[in-house]
Amino acid sequence: MNEVETALRKGTTTVGLICAESAVLAADTRATAGTLVASKRAQKIFEIEPHIGLTTAGAVGDTQALVSILRAEARLYRMRTRGPITVKGLATLTANVVHGQRYFPYLVQLMMAGTDKGGPSLYMIDLWGGLSEERMASTGSGSPVAYGLLENRYDPEMSQDDGIDLAVATLKAALERDSATGNTIEAAVIDKEGFSKLEDERVKEALDKVPEQKY
């Protein structure tokens, strides 16, 4: 099973954090195959429902298949129960789907964030089906770098704008120090209005706020 775990450490950095009234997700766009940059424009943030977003790290095929399953399940739930699924509900379902593949696991590390009647929430799901609720979290090979900055600057009461700035700054640090993380940064917010991907200009604005390196 060691190869399974090392397979997960080969690329990507994603960051998720809860602000006062919303959730922020950010990820790089580099997909690697060994030392080759297989894609410079890989999508790692997905809208599952209008109020739920997901970040993915790990085997691309597995993550895409999971996204399809989760979108279908969420829509079926909405039709059957005449209401949207809660973030906790979909996160639990995801953990169950992943856990159901115990012997041929989905090689993924997921973060699910969204807003529902209980406000914003964030969940981490590992490839064994482990589920944990977090205020801030990071996945992928760059996560040790990301956590360094998050531990230092994260505040659960921070505004959405501050949250976006922190998420992008964290990604920037991972881009600098993790060779399997790189190219561009994508970010999304999930607030009362729902999921929205940030414009490139907003990401650039956040990047411009990162202090210039002195050496």
Added chain:
Amino acid sequence: MSFMPQQGAMGYDRAITVFSPDGKLYQVEYAERAIEKGATAISIKCPEGIVLLVEKRFASPLIEPRSYEKIFKIDDHIGTATSGLIGDARVLVDKARLDSQIYQLTYSETISVEELAKRIGDHKQMYTQYGGIRPFGASLLIAGVDDNGPQVFVTHPSGALYEYKAKAIGQNNKEVNDVLEKKYGEVKTLEDAIRVSLEAISTSMEEPVTKENVEMALIRTESRQFEKVSDEMIEKYIEAQKA
């Protein structure tokens, strides 16, 4: 004794997956008849909660009363009153309890009353479309309180599902439902609902209503907890209703 088909049914009641030329599934209709023979069951909802009431008919005076059960807890917030074949009803109750726990494990959320009723309806429908099996000869009054407030659903052998403000199933259900239709306007509190349910059930019973011949349960909107009503409390409600 002849096994020749009767005029009219012409053998279309022998296999349930076969429609009759006029579009009927006779076995499903016969299952409805079985329920109409069963003891009366009533459920009434009001903003304060829901009352479930069934008539207990002992086939023998030697039956231990505590073994006679027609109102069942499905989950903390959902209960059901049954009418028809008790064996069939108990199988459906087991299925409902299982579905409720499966939902909890799947989503980390309690199942809604409507979703549970739909799953029971789906299960019953399956038994009208496959060969070698017969429909359930039991109806369930599924009552519960969730985020949408108090709700009462009735499931039929066909799989059909309806939500009611108040409903009676089983023997003399037409007469009992007439009483409910007339009196529902009076129901403002849970006490009113209990009073009307006792009044309604007495119209289908030969003997006067006593704590021995009815079974009662409540689900209060505030607590969302299913609770069986003790014999002592039933007696008090009967006294209050007489007054």
